[in-house]
Amino acid sequence: MPKPDIRQTARTLAENIDASAANATPEALGADVLRVEIVDSMQPLEAEWRALETDNLASIHQSFDWCATWVEVYRNPLAIIRGSIGERTVFILPLEIVRSNMVRRAQFIGAQGSNINTGLFAVEFLESVGHLAAFHQEQITRALKGKVDVLLLQNVPFEWRGHQSPLASLPSIENQNHAFQLPFLDSFETTLKQVNAKRRRKKYRQQTRMLDEKGGYDHLIASTSQDRHRLLQLFFDLKAERFKTAGLPDVFQSPETRNFLQGLTGLRNDDGAYVALEIHALQLKGMHQGHIPAVAAVSRKGDHIICQFAAIDETLVPETSPGELLFWLMIEHFHHQGIALFDFGIGDQTYKRSWCPVETVQHDVILPISALGRVAALAQRSLTHTKAAIKANRQVYGFVQRLRARTARRAAPDDAERD
CATH class of the missing domain: 3.40.630.30 (Gcn5-related N-acetyltransferase (GNAT))
Known part of the structure; x- marks a missing residue:
């Protein structure tokens, strides 16, 4: 039939x-x-x-x-x-x-x-x-x-x-709650023009100069199961401290939540067009060798990147705004990989509005x-x-x-x- x-x-x-x-x-x-x-x-x-x-x-x-x-x-x-x-x-x-x-x-x-x-x-x-x-x-x-x-x-x-x-x-x-997105245009520079490219580049130069004076930094992307587990545990620790300081409950502390996120880190296809959870970090060199002041995780499906979570260590180089620098590095990294939309997810926060011309x-x-x-x-x-x-x-x-x-x-x- x-x-x-x-x-x-x-x-x-x-x-x-x-x-x-x-x-x-x-x-x-x-x-x-x-x-x-x-x-x-x-x-x-x-x-x-x-x-x-x-x-x-x-x-x-x-x-x-x-x-x-x-x-x-x-x-x-x-x-x-x-x-x-x-x-x-x-x-x-x-x-x-x-x-x-x-x-x-x-x-x-x-x-x-x-x-x-x-x-x-x-x-x-x-x-x-x-x-x-x-x-x-x-x-x-x-x-x-x-x-x-x-x-x-x-x-x-x-x-x-x-x-x-x-x-x-x-x-x-x-x-x-609304969601906030940054569309990727034909070039990184054109994309930045949507969110005040001149101001962002000036801030980026200041951040990198301050970190270079302390020995520099690396943009890490966890590529092994050991690295993924280590950076995910760091995120849990940073968030727990942040929630404790704010007097708020830790929404990531349950074993189920942690097992679920850990399970996601191993899900990806061969061409990289599907990555359930990819963890990025800013790692310091020099006087703070090996320390990580910012960590974030994103998911990719096709041409859509979505940020799932992020955390910063406020005791390390806070004057350099390490979380904002890490977002710059991630956006720049993905701009060369066929991505059309970088999504900061739901929740109205100042840093999202500073990056995103689109509110959904x-x-x-x-x-x-x-x-x-x-x-x-x-x-x-x-x-x-x-x-x-x-x-x-x-x-x-x-x-x-x-x-x-x-x-x-x-x-x-x-x-x-x-x-």
Whole structure:
């Protein structure tokens, strides 16, 4: 039996499904109509999953190897949404089920540590349909019924690299955090002109001169498992000290978090176009021989680099702004490797704004599945609105941060979620 023409079928769906199929069952619509099902294991979808993740639109956080590493460590039950037309998988939403306050929540695998979530969509589906219609929403709701109370897909950019996300048609709210990116142009100099090249070059010359006077420095990129482990442990130590000084809980201290990040460091393909976690460091020479004042980790998928974390040792050469220098070195390094976008991730911080001419709004999709889920959805919307309002008021936000620090010092919890 010949495979269906995906593009033609998709066009037909886009034209007719909302009007004529809203109350129909999938069986009544025929074999070539988009169908939605829930799969509770990654392995049956591996081949289709890897095929969908190859384009530059899909986030590395939804790649098969990234998700498999998370699932191996955390072992939450899965509720992977597969959308298909005929025998062809046209989208995958890799979800896990997390229970919190008696509410069962379906969320992207590893959502608590991801900077951007896109889901996985076939190019022809994006070009021909481009959205999930009301009927598809009903299919997703029916498929998840009895398994979860609410579908919560966070940090989804509805406009991403010239395309609209099909998830934009689902109920949503703007996330309180934005993401920041530096597009790479035809030359390093042209790229720098987006962020005041003259000032940046002057700062770079000052930094290198001060460090040369102390003996110089090297830009390290961990290339062996031993180096990756050493630099990752250094990051954990630096962050622990930073959180302790600020009176905040250490979000990297749990064994699961550390095992997950350690597992990512070994994931890469032969041509370097997929690197789950690559660790960079600034290492001093001369009077501070071997000491590392700044460390950062990035992920690469295709032409997209995303910074996952960074830390500095404030006791070493703080006058040289070693963290900022390390970002310069990384950006310069990747500019010669076919990269189109250097992504600093979510969170509004001064150093990100100083590097990034692009600010990306992200959204949270919130779809209630049960009666309890409707209550949870209202609470989630209210919480996000409150956080956004607080962050929009610098005076109030500063007070909340100080209050959290005092509370954390008293309570000393084991973990904390990113706000």
